[in-house]
Amino acid sequence: MAAMLQRPEHQVAGHEAGAGKLGPLIDGSGNFFKPLDPSDERGAHELAFYNSFYSDQRVPRSIRSSFFPSFGGTKILPVPDSPDLLLPHLVLEDLLHGYSNPCVMDVKIGARTWYPNASEKYYAKCLKKDRNSTSALLGFRISGLQVHHESGRWKPHRDKVKKYAVTEVRQSLRQFVSKNPDATDPDCALASLVYGGSNGILAQLLELKSWFEDQTLFHFYSTSLLIAYDKGGKAARVKLIDFAHVIEGEGIIDHNFLGGLCSLIKWVSEILADAKTAAGPTDPQLLERAADLEAAAGLTEPKVAVGPTENGIH
Incomplete structure (x- = not known):
């Protein structure tokens, strides 16, 4: 099995394996292996989260299957550049397995990315990143992305992406659903297919939002x-990843994550609405579905039906 391991070709953020550094590996069969460095407590925290999350009966099964990678415990594997060094790895679902030309975006959620009782050093590090990106302002930042199009693959350097300003974040959300992502004015040709529809990104984000409005089990930093x-x-799919800094919710709603999620929903909804307007008349059922999604995201006023004797709000 070790001979089949390879670095994820479509990784857009996070640590990369190679040059003496630890990073994730895939086996081409649907498994994603994330190394657990014994010298770094983050790995132990993430393993503890997976064990807790997948054994907690209070988490709806639909939430686990829809929005979290499947978890298969741990496995001892060799480190690519040091085959004699064996380390435990989380065995997770390869979320891009089966995709031929995946378009991928990593969005870090939350206006603050440090967890309570973090060290002063870690707090200062996170605060600097949050202020130098759109995290503090928007409640989220884009950590990396790639888009496949007819002439190849567009993948801006992740160091540049992390420092995007507000206008560049909006541009990236448009580029992500465009057939010409590297153009000055991306066409958003795939916005309705990817962001819209009953199984699109917006609908999935709204479903996730519904859970975060109630769940008080965990806080995701x-x-x-x-x-x-x-x-x-x-x-199109939405999955949560990276749980090294998750803490117990202690009966309190995770407003930091929920606020960032609502902000992302608003931005995606606006881009979808703009694309719908630019496209002109289309199938009435698609228009009605888009309007329903906008209303659920809080972008429009509720529809009012006027009857012969009284007014009723749908």
């Missing part, structure tokens, strides 16, 4: 949403 679809707008 420095956790990302992996948003992906295959070339042509197929198989």
Whole structure:
């Protein structure tokens, strides 16, 4: 099995394996292996989260299957550049397995990415990153992305992406659903297919939001949403990843994550609405569905039906 291990080709953020550094590996069969460095407590924290999360009966099964990678325990594997060094790895679902030309975006959620009682050093590090990106202002930041198009793959350098300003974040959300992502004015040609629809990104984000409005089990700090679809707008999905800094919720709603999620929903909704307007008349059922999604995201006033004798709000 070790001979089959390889670095994820479509990784857009996070630590990369190689050059003496630890990073994730995949086996081409649907498994994603994340190394657990014994000298770094973050790995132990993430393993503890997975064990707790997947054994907690209070977490709805639909939430686990829809929004979190499947978890298969741990496995001892060799480190690529040091085959004699064996380390435990988390065995997770390869979220891009089966995709031929995946378009991927990593969005770190939350206005603050440090957890309570973090060390002064870690607090200062996170605060600097949050202030030098859109985290503090928008409640989220884009950590990396790639888009496949007819002439190849567009993948801006992650160091540049992390420092995007507000206008560049909006541009990236448009580029992500465009057939010409590297153009000055991306066409958003896939917005309705990827962001819209009953199984699109917006609908999934709204479903996730509904859970976060109630769940008080966990607080997710420095956790990302992996948003992906295959070339042509197929198989759009939203998954939470990176749980090294998750803490117990202690009966309190995770307003930091929820606020960032609501902000992302607003931005995606606006881009979808703009794309719908630019496209002109289309199938009335698609228009009605888009309007329903906008209303659920809080972008429009509720529809009012006027009857012959009284007014009723739908």
